Amino acid sequence: MGARRATLDEATVISRYFARPGGGDVVLGIGDDAAVLRLPRGRDLVVATDALYEDIHFPRGTPARAIGHRALAVNLSDLAAMGAEPLWATLALALPVARAPWLSEFSRGLRALAEGFGVRLVGGDTVRGPLSMTVTVLGSVRPGRAVTRDGARPGDGVWVTGHPGDAVAGRLLPAGRRGRDAAALRRRFLYPLPRVAEGRALAGIASAMMDVSDGLHDDLGKLLRASGCAADLDAGALPLSAPLLRVAGEEAGRQCALTGGDDYELLFTVPAAREARLRRLAAGWSCPVARIGTVRRGRGPRWSLRQRPYRFVDRTYRHFGGGARP
């Protein structure tokens, strides 16, 4: 009660939780009408924006720190998928009421991730409204080096980082479920780690790349559509984590990996001539990387399992008109 429960006005929210001094490439930070930033000489600007709304993108009751983390993570993941270096972010935050404990945890989650990746919060807007936020991340890339979705060619390998499927399992696990595996999966849902260093390293190696947010199968379809290609994929090669296998079993784990979403892993294609380079590079990464198929002429992804066509239910969430999330 008292001060801890008091609502804060906008100026206090900004100065207490988000404002940081300028300096370096931040000519002018938070607090004026706009931020002024200095892009490294000879680099292109890369921009991504993503909105998160309570009950749509995260369940009611999600810890404030996880929401702050996620708001930035999903955008960093977009920049990673371009092979870009993130530099700055802006935040528009709507809150039904501005309470200090929530804001403190939210900004801690956002700041920890920002500091981990050298990203500076340079602008924002805080308003009264239903719990939701939009982060815009700004970064840079060498001209001509951004990795788009449309560069996959027949013969390229199809690759994915990390363990897709963990996040959706972490989200769907009953609240009463305890133990190390459950905790690990929940952490993967609540605190996705954008593959920023991996994405940057893949510029010059990957022929096409995107991040996995709506589910591996659905997102792969987008990449192949943009590239005008098909792909033969081995569902048996999907890199399922040990916690996912123990909690969900192999078949349900596979379906989580294919249709779950919220993974924020990188999905990319690599020409055969660069595969050895990729393997050497990936040996030093903190996340695994798996080759799950090969790009072919044609249209769309074709999954098989033990040399037979593999069919599964596509429960991927679609934002509009697609029904509820799984």
Place this chain on the structure above:
Amino acid sequence: MGARRATLDEATVISRYFARPGGGDVVLGIGDDAAVLRLPRGRDLVVATDALYEDIHFPRGTPARAIGHRALAVNLSDLAAMGAEPLWATLALALPVARAPWLSEFSRGLRALAEGFGVRLVGGDTVRGPLSMTVTVLGSVRPGRAVTRDGARPGDGVWVTGHPGDAVAGRLLPAGRRGRDAAALRRRFLYPLPRVAEGRALAGIASAMMDVSDGLHDDLGKLLRASGCAADLDAGALPLSAPLLRVAGEEAGRQCALTGGDDYELLFTVPAAREARLRRLAAGWSCPVARIGTVRRGRGPRWSLRQRPYRFVDRTYRHFGGGARP
């Protein structure tokens, strides 16, 4: 109702209403994980972001075209207040349901303004959620030329563009009120025109600048606080429009101008030595400009009317904890 009432999925919304080809300074536009942009050589990047929520920033029933216009206008106004040139924008749009007629009008309002100012929509996110949107505008400025809020010095004149107070009158007029004046005031609320050319021209002339969004008195307080100054202001010099005077009368009109908000006019200070230059320049502007006071040593704005202290009720909306809008 068939197709007109059908809901649209995200990919359709983006491709039909918002995607535009790249080219020029847009290396890669809408449709990939992020946009890639080429900032003019030797310029700094300027970034502003603003969120609008139904019932908070615009009343329920506001025409979709006016919402699209406003979402971009409030951000362009922020860039104008820095003396910057706007180049690109991203849009995060949340809709309870995606219907073609609404989207068509919304995108028309946004696009008309964008085209008028040479701004290109380069990225976005469309999600299901309560009607709300966040626009981020990106632009450029010559290094060292951005006009901040903290440069006002004793002796500088205090100036404002246009006719503050019109917007709030247009918003508060009873729906039944007809006639040319009412229509003009409503238009000023629904379709605020950001002072982009004027702001750019003021770089190198104004010592401090901001845009008026929360009300002239409150915003002037922010500028003076940032500059560490006071100002003597003449409420009789406030540039009240003829429609406002006819509809509200002089005294209420003055209070609209001081506390109403939503004006998106420029509020700025000009050293005496540059006043003649400003007057010559402003003679060619499409909006009027008025000198309403003088910066002094001390703290905060001091209003007078006919040489006597002028007091008025500050009904300015504050985003959090400040009660309802007037």
